[in-house]
Amino acid sequence: MTSETSRPGDLLVRVGAAVFAVGAVATLVTITPLFLGWDPLPTAAYLVSMLMGVGFAVAGAGVLRSIAAQRREARESSPR
Numbered sequence: 001m002t003s004e005t006s007r008p009g010d011l012l013v014r015v016g017a018a019v020f021a022v023g024a025v026a027t028l029v030t031i032t033p034l035f036l037g038w039d040p041l042p043t044a045a046y047l048v049s050m051l052m053g054v055g056f057a058v059a060g061a062g063v064l065r066s067i068a069a070q071r072r073e074a075r076e077s078s079p080r
Contacts, residue, residue: 001039005049007066007069007070008065008066008068008069009062009063009065009067009069010024010062010066011060011062012058012061012062012065013058013059013063013066014056014062015058015059015062016055016056016057016058016059016060016061016062017027017059018053018055018057019053019054019055019058020051020056020059021050022048022051023049023050023052023053023054023055024052026045026048026049026051026052027049027052028040029045030045030046030048030049038039042044057078
């Protein structure tokens with residue numbers, strides 16, 4: 001357990017990484033039959049593979065939110 005406090009955007013980055021991982025595994029599972037000469041999987045498997053991009057976008061939104069919060073905090077603490 002760490003003593004760090006949760007910052008804005010941290011949860012989005014974590015959720016985005018998990019969704020990206022699910023999409024990456026689905027992509028590997030989806031392309032494996034194509035290399036082995038088996039029948040391709042149904043369309044739903046290819047749709048789950050798209051979660052990779054969704055996870056990347058969610059994590060990116062979390063990083064941008066974290067950047068905005070840090071800039072706001074620095075602007076408020078700097079002397080005028």
